[in-house]
Amino acid sequence: xxxxxxxxxxxxxxxxxxxxxxxxxxxxxxxxxxxxxxxxxxxxxxxxxxxxxxxxxxxxxxxxxxxxxxxxxxxxxxxxxxxxxxxxxxxxxxxxxxxxxxxxxxxxxxxxxxxxxxxxxxxxxxxxxxxxxxxxxxxxxxxxxxxxxxxxxxxxxxxxxxxxxxxxxxxxxxxxxxxxxxxxxxxxxxxxxxxxxxxxxxxxxxxxxxxxxxxxxxxxxxxxxxxxxxxxxxxxxxxxxxxxxxxxxxxxxxxxxxxxxxxxxxxxxxxxxxxxxxxxxxxxxxxxxxxxxxxxxxxxxxxxxxxxxxxxxxxxxxxxxxxxxxxxxxxxxxxxxxxxxxxxxxxxxxxxxxxxxxxxxxxxxxxxxxxxxxxxx
Amino acid sequence: xxxxxxxxxxxxxxxxxxxxxxxxxxxxxxxxxxxxxxxxxxxxxxxxxxxxxxxxxxxxxxxxxxxxxxxxxxxxxxxxxxxxxxxxxxxxxxxxxxxxxxxxxxxxxxxxxxxxxxxxxxxxxxxxxxxxxxxxxxxxxxxxxxxxxxxxxxxxxxxxxxxxxxxxxxxxxxxxxxxxxxxxxxxxxxxxxxxxxxxxxxxxxxxxxxxxxxxxxxxxxxxxxxxxxxxxxxxxxxxxxxxxxxxxxxxxxxxxxxxxxxxxxxxxxxxxxxxxxxxxxxxxxxxxxxxxxxxxxxxxxxxxxxxxxxxxxxxxxxxxxxxxxxxxxx
Numbered sequence: 001x002x003x004x005x006x007x008x009x010x011x012x013x014x015x016x017x018x019x020x021x022x023x024x025x026x027x028x029x030x031x032x033x034x035x036x037x038x039x040x041x042x043x044x045x046x047x048x049x050x051x052x053x054x055x056x057x058x059x060x061x062x063x064x065x066x067x068x069x070x071x072x073x074x075x076x077x078x079x080x081x082x083x084x085x086x087x088x089x090x091x092x093x094x095x096x097x098x099x100x101x102x103x104x105x106x107x108x109x110x111x112x113x114x115x116x117x118x119x120x121x122x123x124x125x126x127x128x129x130x131x132x133x134x135x136x137x138x139x140x141x142x143x144x145x146x147x148x149x150x151x152x153x154x155x156x157x158x159x160x161x162x163x164x165x166x167x168x169x170x171x172x173x174x175x176x177x178x179x180x181x182x183x184x185x186x187x188x189x190x191x192x193x194x195x196x197x198x199x200x201x202x203x204x205x206x207x208x209x210x211x212x213x214x215x216x217x218x219x220x221x222x223x224x225x226x227x228x229x230x231x232x233x234x235x236x237x238x239x240x241x242x243x244x245x246x247x248x249x250x251x252x253x254x255x256x257x258x259x260x261x262x263x264x265x266x267x268x269x270x271x272x273x274x275x276x277x278x279x280x281x282x283x284x285x286x287x288x289x290x291x292x293x294x295x296x297x298x299x300x301x302x303x304x305x306x307x308x309x310x311x312x313x314x315x316x317x318x319x320x321x322x323x324x325x326x327x328x329x330x331x332x333x334x335x336x337x338x339x340x341x342x343x344x345x346x347x348x349x350x351x352x353x354x355x356x357x358x359x360x361x362x363x364x365x366x367x368x369x370x371x372x373x374x375x376x377x
Numbered sequence: 378x379x380x381x382x383x384x385x386x387x388x389x390x391x392x393x394x395x396x397x398x399x400x401x402x403x404x405x406x407x408x409x410x411x412x413x414x415x416x417x418x419x420x421x422x423x424x425x426x427x428x429x430x431x432x433x434x435x436x437x438x439x440x441x442x443x444x445x446x447x448x449x450x451x452x453x454x455x456x457x458x459x460x461x462x463x464x465x466x467x468x469x470x471x472x473x474x475x476x477x478x479x480x481x482x483x484x485x486x487x488x489x490x491x492x493x494x495x496x497x498x499x500x501x502x503x504x505x506x507x508x509x510x511x512x513x514x515x516x517x518x519x520x521x522x523x524x525x526x527x528x529x530x531x532x533x534x535x536x537x538x539x540x541x542x543x544x545x546x547x548x549x550x551x552x553x554x555x556x557x558x559x560x561x562x563x564x565x566x567x568x569x570x571x572x573x574x575x576x577x578x579x580x581x582x583x584x585x586x587x588x589x590x591x592x593x594x595x596x597x598x599x600x601x602x603x604x605x606x607x608x609x610x611x612x613x614x615x616x617x618x619x620x621x622x623x624x625x626x627x628x629x630x631x632x633x634x635x636x637x638x639x640x641x642x643x644x645x646x647x648x649x650x651x652x653x654x655x656x657x658x659x660x661x662x663x664x665x666x667x668x669x670x671x672x673x674x675x676x677x678x679x680x681x682x683x684x685x686x687x688x689x690x691x692x693x694x695x696x697x698x699x700x701x702x703x704x705x706x707x
Contacts, residue, residue, distance in 0.1 A: 037504070228617075230394065230608070234391050235656070238387075238657075256610040259610070260609065263514070265538070376658070
């Protein structure tokens with residue numbers, strides 16, 4: 001027995017050593033933001049794009065989870081990835097704006113893809129004198145210190161979430177639902193645009209159907225979490241049991257709690273970011289951003305040598321970067337034809353969706369008369 | 378009036394989903410502290426129980442014919458087992474090694490969520506555990522063909538859209554009371570928490586009793602973890618643990634003065650106010666006040682603090698709780 005154990009220990013030692021000897025490089029790196037790699041929405045969508053490209057073209061790839069959700073930890077994670085051989089770093093989320101701003105000049109040979117944001121040094125928009133640049137003199141004017149340098153090795157990708165949200169709201173009202181809900185993760189630009197677009201889409205459909213003013217009600221709430229909690233579940237239950245028919249959940253993992261509530265109370269859900277139809281039968285459609293495709297296309301440009309960074313690239317209805325999934329089987333009246341019609345109107349700009357996320361909810365609500373928005377925050 | 382009653386019933390129904398785990402986990406703390414071991418590892422044990430049982434439920438559902446309530450009951454047994462095994466670490470450190478009980482508890486709290494993520498990733502290659510909670514949901518409770526959901530007031534409170542967790546929880550509360558106050562074992566356990574030297578002199582094996590206290594505590598806390606996560610979602614992310622409900626259970630234990638009856642009252646009170654804050658939509662009066670979500674969310678905690686303030690004067694904590702027992706010391 002003792003001999004066996006000794007042999008076992010020796011073997012583990014040898015195997016352990018040989019593992020250390022391997023000096024593997026990972027060319028494409030992805031850093032996760034607040035969620036995890038399998039959050040069922042944002043990080044996952046971006047990672048799928050990485051995996052798809054990397055596997056098709058046999059490129060090594062790896063993802064990194066920062067120790068904490070601070071700019072310092074994001075920078076550390078990015079630098080670790082570069083040390084391990086990354087030549088392209090994918091940063092999903094506006095939370096990376098400061099981190100990418102810091103590292104972009106230090107690694108001119110490394111390409112950065114940042115989703116949902118552009119590099120800058122402002123750490124607090126309420127007080128633009130607070131910047132990442134510690135050497136800058138903080139003058140009273142404040143604005144002088146803001147820096148939006150976007151080096152040529154950085155490609156920001158922006159999505160027209162408001163158009164995606166618009167289509168979701170349009171589909172729900174066209175289908176005949178009048179009591180809607182919106183649960184956003186946090187009042188961050190992308191989520192806000194989803195919500196404001198949702199209101200506009202509902203309003204547009206109500207106009208097309210000739211409904212009276214305030215015919216549609218939308219409950220509007222930011223849950224302040226992107227993961228499953230009993231608060232989100234109970235709130236969704238309360239909404240469903242007071243008549244809400246469909247809840248559009250733009251809150252990452254918290255959406256799963258909304259789906260659970262929908263199951264318990266026989267309600268319906270609109271998913272977000274990726275096609276979430278597989279997550280629950282209550283998901284009638286999803287307001288998608290083509291995360292995987294946009295990352296895939298950009299990686300392709302980088303490896304083909306046609307990559308030019310420095311300016312943001314927008315993904316919207318024109319280049320089919322946002323939209324609903326092509327499966328309308330969970331609707332009874334709304335269908336492909338109706339979808340294509342409204343999609344075309346967005347593409348040829350017959351309808352323009354307002355994506356200004358700096359307005360307050362009350363301002364937005366006042367503009368669209370067919371919809372009665374009740375602020376639940 | 379009917380509206381008011383319905384609303385009230387609805388809030389009570391939902392508050393059960395967090396009150397029951399709180400009761401069970403506070404009872405877990407009760408058994409441990411009554412035996413003389415402080416167990417602040419409740420949070421960690423909850424997470425551990427939740428991780429292991431949800432993983433196993435998922436695996437069993439996909440690979441066997443088990444489904445519905447039987448699967449849930451097996452899941453409960455697994456959660457209890459996982460909690461017992463995990464709390465062995467705490468028992469060993471605090472009883473055998475006479476270590477600082479707060480430190481060993483903290484270690485378990487830190488270890489559990491990380492281990493959960495690791496395990497989920499090692500087995501399923503994802504950090505979220507998905508398991509079939511929908512199997513466990515009961516739309517209407519019927520016994521021998523009798524539809525209990527039609528009972529006025531009580532029907533919508535306890536027998537509609539619920540889980541068996543509610544009934545299991547109440548059963549556990551009753552059993553816990555009987556064990557602690559009506560059996561020889563309970564008397565000895567409590568003696569070890571009050572005056573271990575005297576118990577020892579009377580021929581009680583203090584080490585054994587403390588082990589028993591901590592292991593029962595572990596089993597209950599593990600079960601509480603499963604009960605807490607089931608109504609929330611069919612996806613469990615161990616990274617976010619159980620949102621501090623283990624620590625909340627400790628507060629319930631203290632404000633409940635280490636007595637099962639009062640623990641139940643405190644847990645129900647907390648659960649009610651917590652869900653009230655989520656459900657203002659149902660109450661026109663509250664809805665019209667337009668309080669912010671933040672304000673509403675602190676209400677249950679303020680209430681708990683307030684009760685704690687009122688009751689802490691005549692605190693009746695087990696006297697020897699937190700002190701390692703050393704036979705040689707008098």
